[in-house]
Amino acid sequence: xxxxxxxxxxxxxxxxxxxxxxxxxxxxxxxxxxxxxxxxxxxxxxxxxxxxxxxxxxxxxxxxxxxxxxxxxxxxxxxxxxxxxxxxxxxxxxxxxxxxxxxxxxxxxxxxxxxxxxxxxxxxxxxxxxxxxxxxxxxxxxxxxxxxxxxxxxxxxxxxxxxxxxxxxxxxxxxxxxxxxxxxxxxxxxxxxxxxxxxxxxxxxxxxxxxxxxxxxxxxxxxxxxxxxxxxxxxxxxxxxxxxxxxxxxxxxxxxxxxxxxxxxxxxxxxxxxxxxxxxxxxxxxxxxxxxxxxxxxxxxxxxxxxxxxxxxxxxxxxxx
Amino acid sequence: xxxxxxxxxxxxxxxxxxxxxxxxxxxxxxxxxxxxxxxxxxxxxxxxxxxxxxxxxxxxxxxxxxxxxxxxxxxxxxxxxxxxxxxxxxxxxxxxxxxxxxxxxxxxxxxxxxxxxxxxxxxxxxxxxxxxxxxxxxxxxxxxxxxxxxxxxxxxxxxxxxxxxxxxxxxxxxxxxxxxxxxxxxxxxxxxxxxxxxxxxxxxxxxxxxxxxxxxxxxxxxxxxxxxxxxxxxxxxxxxxxxxxxxxxxxxxxxxxxxxxxxxxxxxxxxxxxxxxxxxxxxxxxxxxxxxxxxxxxxxxxxxxxxxxxxxxxxxxxxxxxxxxxxxxxxxxxxxxxxxxxxxxxxxxxxxxxxxxxxxxxxxxxxxxxxxxxxxxxxxxxxxxxxxxxxxxxxxxxxxxxxxxxxxxxxxxxxxxxxxxxxxxxxxxxxxxxxxxxxxxxxxxxxxxxxxxxxxxxxxxxxxxxxxxxxxxxxx
Numbered sequence: 001x002x003x004x005x006x007x008x009x010x011x012x013x014x015x016x017x018x019x020x021x022x023x024x025x026x027x028x029x030x031x032x033x034x035x036x037x038x039x040x041x042x043x044x045x046x047x048x049x050x051x052x053x054x055x056x057x058x059x060x061x062x063x064x065x066x067x068x069x070x071x072x073x074x075x076x077x078x079x080x081x082x083x084x085x086x087x088x089x090x091x092x093x094x095x096x097x098x099x100x101x102x103x104x105x106x107x108x109x110x111x112x113x114x115x116x117x118x119x120x121x122x123x124x125x126x127x128x129x130x131x132x133x134x135x136x137x138x139x140x141x142x143x144x145x146x147x148x149x150x151x152x153x154x155x156x157x158x159x160x161x162x163x164x165x166x167x168x169x170x171x172x173x174x175x176x177x178x179x180x181x182x183x184x185x186x187x188x189x190x191x192x193x194x195x196x197x198x199x200x201x202x203x204x205x206x207x208x209x210x211x212x213x214x215x216x217x218x219x220x221x222x223x224x225x226x227x228x229x230x231x232x233x234x235x236x237x238x239x240x241x242x243x244x245x246x247x248x249x250x251x252x253x254x255x256x257x258x259x260x261x262x263x264x265x266x267x268x269x270x271x272x273x274x275x276x277x278x279x280x281x282x283x284x285x286x287x288x289x290x291x292x293x294x295x296x297x298x299x300x301x302x303x304x305x306x307x308x309x310x311x312x313x314x315x316x317x318x319x320x321x
Numbered sequence: 322x323x324x325x326x327x328x329x330x331x332x333x334x335x336x337x338x339x340x341x342x343x344x345x346x347x348x349x350x351x352x353x354x355x356x357x358x359x360x361x362x363x364x365x366x367x368x369x370x371x372x373x374x375x376x377x378x379x380x381x382x383x384x385x386x387x388x389x390x391x392x393x394x395x396x397x398x399x400x401x402x403x404x405x406x407x408x409x410x411x412x413x414x415x416x417x418x419x420x421x422x423x424x425x426x427x428x429x430x431x432x433x434x435x436x437x438x439x440x441x442x443x444x445x446x447x448x449x450x451x452x453x454x455x456x457x458x459x460x461x462x463x464x465x466x467x468x469x470x471x472x473x474x475x476x477x478x479x480x481x482x483x484x485x486x487x488x489x490x491x492x493x494x495x496x497x498x499x500x501x502x503x504x505x506x507x508x509x510x511x512x513x514x515x516x517x518x519x520x521x522x523x524x525x526x527x528x529x530x531x532x533x534x535x536x537x538x539x540x541x542x543x544x545x546x547x548x549x550x551x552x553x554x555x556x557x558x559x560x561x562x563x564x565x566x567x568x569x570x571x572x573x574x575x576x577x578x579x580x581x582x583x584x585x586x587x588x589x590x591x592x593x594x595x596x597x598x599x600x601x602x603x604x605x606x607x608x609x610x611x612x613x614x615x616x617x618x619x620x621x622x623x624x625x626x627x628x629x630x631x632x633x634x635x636x637x638x639x640x641x642x643x644x645x646x647x648x649x650x651x652x653x654x655x656x657x658x659x660x661x662x663x664x665x666x667x668x669x670x671x672x673x674x675x676x677x678x679x680x681x682x683x684x685x686x687x688x689x690x691x692x693x694x695x696x697x698x699x700x701x702x703x704x705x706x707x708x709x710x711x712x713x714x715x716x717x718x719x720x721x722x723x724x725x726x727x728x729x730x731x732x733x734x735x736x737x738x739x740x741x742x743x744x745x746x747x748x749x750x751x752x753x754x755x756x757x758x759x760x761x762x763x764x765x766x767x768x769x770x771x772x773x774x775x776x777x778x779x780x781x782x783x784x785x786x787x788x789x790x791x792x793x794x795x796x797x
Contacts, residue, residue: 028741030761033592043432045328045644053323241591248627276323277635284323 004250006214016167023166023210029202029238038234044273051269055304058268058296059086061286062096063121063257064321065294067128067225076105080112082321087301089317090308096297097286098151102127103140106147121151121191125176128195128224130155134172141179144188151189152180153221153292156208158198166211173215191257191290192217197229202238209242219255225292230260236271240279243288256283259292265303268296297321325637328644330431334418337508340369343377343531344514346384347524350377358507361428362641362650362685370507373530378499378539381528385470385497386545388525393497394467398454405450405492407520412443415516419509423481424641426508428650428686429604431642437603441766442485445784448768449489452789456494459786465793467495468571469547474537475510476553477503477652478607478708484510486783487550488527489768494792496548499528501540503553505653507531538564546570548792552609555706555732555777573781573791575609575773577706578734580755581727582612582763585720586621588739589761594628597712600737600763602636602690605651606710609778610735612763614703615692616723619716626694626714633690634677648679648710651686660688660709667693667702667713698729706732720745724752733775737763756782 006014010022046054064083066075080099087093098119099109109120122144126132132140141152154176160168173192180188192212196205212220220239223230236258243254256279262268268291275283283289298318305313342350355369373381393401412419419442420434429438457463471491475483480502491498502510510529517527530536534557541549541561551561552575565572582600584593600612617625641649651657668674676689688709696703696713703713717723727736736755738746746760756774759765766772771787773779781791 027588027590030589030592030741033589033595033761037592037595043436043644044325046325047328048326050324050326057323272323281322 004252009214009250014167014170016165019166019170019211020164023207026206026210029206031202034202034238035234038237038274041237041273041277042233042270046269046273052307054269054272055265055300055307056094057272057284058265058291058300059094059096061289062291062293062297063098063100063259064096064297065100065225065259065292067100067102067123071102071105073105073108076101076108077112079321080109082297082319083113083118084116086297087304088319090304093301093304097290100153100292103144103147103149106144106149110148119150120148121153122147122149123153123224125154127153127155127193128226130157131159134175137172138175138179141176145180145182149188151191152176153191153193155193155195155224156212158195161199161204161208161211169208169211170215173212173217177216189218190216191219191221191255193221193224193259195224195227196222196235197227202234205235205238206242209239210246213242213246213252213254217254219257219290221257221259221292223258223260223292225260231258231262231292233270233274237274237278240275240283243283244279253282253288255288255290257290257292262291262293263295263299265296265300268300325645327640329640329642330421330424330644332421332425332642335422335425337368337422340371341507341511341531342371343373343381344511344517344527344529345377345381345525346388346528347518349514356504358426358505360425360685361505361652362682364684367426367508370504370531372532373501373536373539375539377530378536378543381499381530382470382472382540382543382545384525385499385528388523389469389497392523393526394495398456398495401492401495402450402453404520404522405446405453405489408516408522409443409446409450411516411519412439412446416440416443419481419512421642422512423509424649427477427480427506428641428652430646430649431644432646433604438479438482441768442481445482445485445489445768449493452490453493456789456793459789459793461790461793465494468792468794469496470545471496471498471548471550471792472540472543472546473498473500473550474540474553475500475502477506478604478609480506481509481513483552484513486552490783490788491550491792492526494789496792497526499530499540499546501530501532501537504531504533541565548572550791551575558779571791573773573783574779575781575783576777576779577732578609578611578774578778579614579704579706579730579732580610580612580735580737581614581616581753582737583616583717583723583727583739583749584618584621584625585723585738585740585742585745586618587741588621589741590621590625590628592761593625593739594632596737596739596761596763597629598632598636601712602648602710603764605649605688607652607656607708608764610757610764612735612737613707613711613713614727615712615714616717616726617714618723619718622716626692629692630675630677633692636677636679636690638679638687638689639682648690651688651709654686656708657686657688660707660711663702663705663707663709664691664693664711667696667700667711670700670702672696672700672702672713698726704730720749724749728752728754731777734773734778735759
């Protein structure tokens with residue numbers, strides 16, 4: 001048994017009891033302290049060269065997202081083209097890391113993005129509620145992988161988590177991870193959505209983060225974007241602490257993806273400040289940090305144009321997606 | 322990669338005069354017997370400051386006495402309150418200017434003067450303005466009387482905030498004041514004198530004289546002073562207590578500290594790290610209630626120190642006017658020398674000093690945030706106040722040992738407790754001998770909350786209803 005096997009980390013056979021003991025032995029989170037630290041980082045002043053860097057980085061770390069019931073192939077196609085050429089006036093404008101769509105749209109997206117280097121991520125496992133049988137969730141995942149998804153964004157079973165059935169949550173993540181295996185044996189990248197807005201407490205969010213990392217998630221992601229409270233800076237900070245401490249303990253690098261509610265370049269820069277100061281510069285990479293966002297890209301593009309030309313351009317000068 | 326570009330606050334908002342006299346009877350005197358005040362971050366000379374002689378002190382006390390007898394004592398509380406509200410509003414209006422001025426003259430980061438010092442200064446005046454017409458309900462009987470003339474001597478670590486802590490309750494209670502700021506940080510007090518003029522405060526109600534220790538001693542010794550308030554070192558506090566013994570002067574002293582910040586093994590660790598950082602590196606550790614002794618439960622020492630050191634690596638030391646600066650300049654060469662000497666002693670006595678790699682500017686007075694581990698209760702750095710960005714780390718095994726070690730100091734100003742267990746916090750807090758105890762936080766100040774110490778940390782309380790007591794008769 002190597003030190004990174006779940007049994008070694010938890011300190012015994014994986015049972016609901018051992019998971020409970022392990023998760024509940026993590027240090028508590030003081031709400032006031034966490035939020036005041038997050039607010040403190042929010043006052044960092046980012047301008048000139050650091051702002052230029054941050055805006056480009058925000059685009060490179062973006063999962064450009066459309067997750068609507070009204071999504072159509074044309075809509076997805078349009079979004080993919082936007083990802084390929086975010087700013088037609090500036091050939092140097094970087095591209096987003098990925099496009100994030102529902103599973104049935106993967107083949108449409110894949111057709112356009114092909115080998116462009118922009119990944120296709122699919123939400124799966126009965127997104128957003130996750131309220132379906134395990135068999136359905138796994139099939140959902142397999143379908144997306146088979147259609148060519150590079151990344152899978154799964155949701156955890158919040159009901160199981162809140163009722164204390166950590167083992168069920170753990171097993172489902174492991175099963176989805178297995179379902180990410182392609183015919184050639186390689187694996188789609190797995191992001192585990194905790195839906196922090198439903199877990200409610202910071203202690204729960206820390207525990208769910210650890211549970212997802214233990215079960216083999218490559219990324220931990222805050223939200224589906226479909227509930228009242230989505231990503232916040234304190235939650236982002238807390239999850240970055242979790243991946244940092246996890247790396248210290250295991251040597252395994254896990255990514256973080258805040259999603260939902262990040263709409264402005266200013267917000268995105270605040271998130272990047274937290275990444276830099278809490279997890280460290282190593283995490284300032286699309287491999288380890290992503291934004292899940294739909295309207296953020298255009299605001300970042302407008303800010304980029306402002307930095308280049310000195311003038312605010314306005315929404316008429318960025319393309320609708 | 323993601324390096325923050327410099328984001329300095331503009332100095333253009335602040336204009337210092339080339340020289341300042343004293344502010345006596347509502348007017349500035351002609352500058353005399355001057356010395357230079359500098360910016361500790363650049364060593365640049367900012368202005369010439371006058372040194373008050375015994376004669377100047379006498380003039381200031383006379384002006385305060387006259388204002389007390391003729392004007393201030395005759396005003397109703399509501400009228401006094403109006404002036405205090407007016408001062409509070411002007412402070413808010415000029416907040417940015419005051420923050421920059423404080424940062425330039427003191428060396429502390431603009432982030433702190435902007436977000437902590439100046440907002441608290443305004444809050445203090447607003448709070449005590451509200452008390453001015455409600456003294457009957459402060460619990461000291463009907464129509465409590467002011468002492469008369471208050472002599473106030475304040476330190477350099479929070480120049481304008483200490484001024485507010487002294488002047489706001491004194492005026493609300495109906496006293497007039499003569500205040501002496503520290504010799505290294507007189508400029509915001511002199512800007513405050515301008516604010517008194519701007520507010521139309523009657524002449525002589527607030528007088529500000531500048532100078533060194535001798536000026537302070539002359540002021541406190543003046544026979545027409547009724548009340549003495551001092552914040553500063555325990556050594557000077559002792560001299561003051563001796564000096565006024567056998568007189569009718571009332572006194573409050575807010576002196577040094579060597580606070581224990583106690584971290585139990587069930588603490589919220591990441592937040593405790595923030596609290597430790599805030600406790601000792603806020604204002605370069607120039608804080609009398611700084612959490613300068615970290616008492617950490619032995620079982621989590623390694624984990625906590627690892628997190629603490631990593632966090633310290635992210636602290637930015639440098640230009641205090643830069644909005645991204647966390648650690649500013651040490652206020653004076655003398656203080657820098659003292660800190661340097663204390664750390665040397667700490668290492669010589671067996672402690673291990675560690676500081677993150679941070680570039681020290683070539684000009685000015687700087688000291689990198691430092692943690693000394695392996696400190697024993699017998700070591701100098703565990704017993705004496707360093708008054709700098711230096712944390713001494715001690716360990717404990719049981720709650721009883723934590724309490725014993727925390728209380729094992731001649732000081733008793735503040736303490737911190739970190740634990741997720743509420744019952745433990747209450748029990749330990751009950752046993753700690755300190756005037757202020759923070760639980761799962763540190764260095765929180767509010768005008769409604771009394772502040773002050775036990776033992777060699779002084780006596781009397783500032784802030785809250787208790788803070789009025791020091792400025793009203795019938796108290797002690």
